Amino acid sequence: MKKKYLISLLLTIFILSFSLPSCKKDDNFHSISNVERAIHNKINEYRVSKGLNPLVEQFLYFEEARKISNKLADGTYEYGDPEIQSAIDDFSVLLGGTSNGHVIMTSNIENADSIVNAMLNVPSVVVLVESEFTQSGVGVSKSIEGLYHICHVFVNIPN
Numbered sequence: 316m317k318k319k320y321l322i323s324l325l326l327t328i329f330i331l332s333f334s335l336p337s338c339k340k341d342d343n344f345h346s347i348s349n350v351e352r353a354i355h356n357k358i359n360e361y362r363v364s365k366g367l368n369p370l371v372e373q374f375l376y377f378e379e380a381r382k383i384s385n386k387l388a389d390g391t392y393e394y395g396d397p398e399i400q401s402a403i404d405d406f407s408v409l410l411g412g413t414s415n416g417h418v419i420m421t422s423n424i425e426n427a428d429s430i431v432n433a434m435l436n437v438p439s440v441v442v443l444v445e446s447e448f449t450q451s452g453v454g455v456s457k458s459i460e461g462l463y464h465i466c467h468v469f470v471n472i473p474n
Contacts, residue, residue: 347374347377348455350425350426350427350430351377351380351453353427354431354455354467355377355453356427357427358431358434358444361444362444370451371450371451372452373450373451373470374452375406376470377452377453377454378452379468380453380454380466380468381454381456382402382454383403383419383466383468384454384456384465385454385456387421387456387464387466388457388458389458394419394421399417399419403415403468410472412471412472413472413473414446414471415448415468415469416468417466417467417468418465418466419464419465419466420433420464421462421464422462422463422465423461423462425455425457425463430465434467443469444469449471449472450471451469453465453466453468454467
């Protein structure tokens with residue numbers, strides 16, 4: 316009986332030694348949140364309704380936009396900080412972008428409809444959204460005060 320128990324215990328330890336490391340968090344993985352994707356999709360719906368091309372969901376820009384929204388949420392960046400545009404410019408050059416733009420805003424609710432409606436109520440944002448871009452990414456981060464900081468990056472990367 317002891318021998319069966321010992322074999323069973325060793326077999327369990329052996330199996331766990333292979334499965335536990337695979338549960339470790341991948342620190343380099345970026346997951347696009349539901350609200351980020353919904354904002355991107357709603358902007359695309361708007362663009363298509365205006366006869367414009369839909370924007371490609373650019374995973375790397377989602378990640379970059381989240382970095383910016385995180386810095387806004389934690390107070391590293393303030394609205395209007397020139398470092399935001401500088402970071403976007405530098406990143407765009409790396410990906411071959413010829414032009415870019417971004418929208419920064421704060422919302423007290425995490426609702427894509429409300430966020431996009433607020434964006435499209437600002438004439439300068441509408442001009443930006445309707446500009447000649449090919450790709451975009453959105454970042455949404457919540458501050459400790461409970462506000463949602465949104466960064467939507469637009470870029471033109473010619474074929």
